[in-house]
Amino acid sequence: MAFFAHQIRRGFSSSAVRNVVIKQVTIIGGGQMGAGIAQVAASTGHSVNLVDTSDDILKKSIKTIEGSLKRVVKKKFADKPEAGEEFIQKVLKNVSTSTDVGSAVQGSDLVLEAIVENLKIKQDLFSRLDKLAPAHTIFASNTSSLPISDISSATNRLDRFGGLHFFNPVPMMKLVEVIGTSTTSQETFDSLLNFSKVLGKTPVSCKDTPGFIVNRLFVPYLYEAVRLYERGHGSKEDIDIAMKLGVGYPMGPFELSDYIGLDTIKFIMDGWREMDPDNTLFAPSELMDKLVAEGKLGKKTGEGFYKYK
Ligand SMILES: C[C@H](O)CC(=O)SCCNC(=O)CCNC(=O)[C@H](O)C(C)(C)COP(=O)(O)OP(=O)(O)OC[C@H]1O[C@@H](n2cnc3c(N)ncnc32)[C@H](O)[C@@H]1OP(=O)(O)O
């Protein structure tokens, strides 16, 4: 009911909130996550526009997609390398790139944002997009930690705004968290849920709470591993081995932090600490702060907790 009151208040037409079948997708941000999502969407027959700030970055994104597709076909088309190559070319044909968001969003059923984890930058982007995108277009953010309602507040399409939180590496990780705010319409939520299924993922429904389900449990664990190491209670290597062999995690917390990006993890924790400064689960780590200040962000910069050269 709250949604409909809101809808009347903003004067949306009913055609603007129909259940959208998502065929054409614009993904903003061609980094680790954006490239992975673009790959999966293109592999499942969607027409994808990938947007970033420069052609050089976009070239790198396409290279990443190509490299990842090669790994996928090696398995999927093990006995038919020619069919594998055909598949790669078909998928790549479904992806176009652009540095101009205005033209990229035209005709899009969904705009999915995967840019830097910064509220102001995300709000500025969506505020601009709101004026450029067609009325029916659904907006979604892949944010790891920011409230979706804070991001959507920069737009006038609160009913057509939700969260789609993918996991890294996107082509391998089966989960998608689908987040609805108090103003996300049922039609939008269902469209996002269906889209996740069409991508071959398993969606779970989440409330718009800090970290949704996974990160609210997982990021404090990563930080506690660093604090344990800082207390001198174990080496990085031993902690990683312990969590892999002791509880069967595919990566230890230091390997995984480097894989995700220390800047992303620190940003999540800093934001939560600001909201709830007395919560000991959100306590800082000197080592994490130091590595990020030195630009040692993990695999993507060649060094984090470990070196990758
Ligand atoms: C913070 C955010 O908000 C939320 C998050 O994303 S949290 C992070 C969540 N992600 C995780 O927890 C990842 C944990 N790690 C893993 O699951 C695994 O280590 C991994 C899938 C990344 C790699 O698997 P691993 O066995 O260690 O290495 P590797 O042998 O290289 O890869 C296994 C298979 O995955 C494939 N693979 C790995 N990465 C791939 C990619 N990017 N694209 C395509 N295929 C890939 C490999 O080709 C390989 O295939 P094969 O079995 O046919 O040989």
Ligand SMILES: NC(=O)c1ccc[n+]([C@@H]2O[C@H](COP(=O)([O-])OP(=O)(O)OC[C@H]3O[C@@H](n4cnc5c(N)ncnc54)[C@H](O)[C@@H]3O)[C@@H](O)[C@H]2O)c1
């Ligand atoms: N890394 C992870 O494991 C992970 C997992 C789930 C969600 N996320 C979230 O996904 C988002 C992206 O993370 P990432 O790891 O892919 O980051 P990344 O640094 O690899 O990529 C971000 C990309 O966005 C581009 N960008 C920045 N501002 C832009 C703008 N205004 N317009 C267009 N492009 C812009 C950058 O050039 C860069 O290529 C973040 O919100 C992050 O919290 C990350």
